[in-house]
Amino acid sequence: MTKNKVILYIATSLDGYIATKDGSVDWLDKYNKIGFDYGYEKFYKSVNSVIVGNTTYKQFPQEHKGKECFVFSRTPQENKEGITFFNGTSKSFMEKFDLAGKTWLLGGANLLSQFLKDDLVDEFIITIMPELLGEGILLFNEHPPIEKLTLVEAKPYGSVIQLHYKKC
Structure with a gap:
């Protein structure tokens, strides 16, 4: 991996x-x-790939063509083409999805805090x-x-x- x-x-x-x-x-x-x-x-x-919190996603719902997009949401939502909704921690997310290359943590602040607490931000x-x-x-x-x-x-x-x- x-x-x-x-x-x-x-x-x-x-x-x-x-x-x-x-x-x-x-x-x-x-x-x-x-x-x-x-x-x-x-x-x-x-x-x-792109990781975004639900609030930020609602503000910027544009597609990320050619990128896997993951939206962290506590509200169950149906996945769309190219967009996977996820309810869980940043740590469980990284364990579940085998992402290769670089992933853009788009925001927002609450999601960033979670990724920082789990020591998952590299740059x-x-x-x-x-x-x-x-x-x-x-x-x-x-x-x-x-x-x-x-x-x-x-x-x-x-x-x-x-x-x-x-x-x-």
């Missing part, structure tokens, strides 16, 4: 929020119009937007300490910076 890499790829405000209090990510729209894709297309082509690609939201949903809410991360790359896109870390 090939070791799967779980990679968090996400945008956050400078003060660490991924969404407003009501869960909206509309504040990111203005950054999608400035001519950069922040490496998204290259990253997306590199992953084999972090975090795009920091030059904006202070002041309140909302934090990227990192509950998690155990990770003692050492190695900076792979810090890439500027105008006033936006993307940090890529790997777990040691």
Whole structure:
């Protein structure tokens, strides 16, 4: 069995929020119009599968063509073509599904916390937007300490910076 890499790829405000209090990510729209894709297309082509929480999935229900998509949901839902709904822990998920290659942990914060608690996130690609939201949903809410991360790359896109870390 090939070791799967779980990679968090996400945008956050400078003060660490991924969404407003009501869960909206509309504040990111203005950054999608400035001519950069922040490496998204290259990253997306590199992953084999996508993991997403149900709340985030409901916000972004688009298909991930050519990728296996897994939606963590406590509510039983019928699988769709290319989309598998899963009710369980991140650890039981990784034990059940033999994923190869790279898996994108799309979010949200609660699912990320679960994967961090089970020590299942291998890389972090975090795009920091030059904006202070002041309140909302934090990227990192509950998690155990990770003692050492190695900076792979810090890439500027105008006033936006993307940090890529790997777990040691």
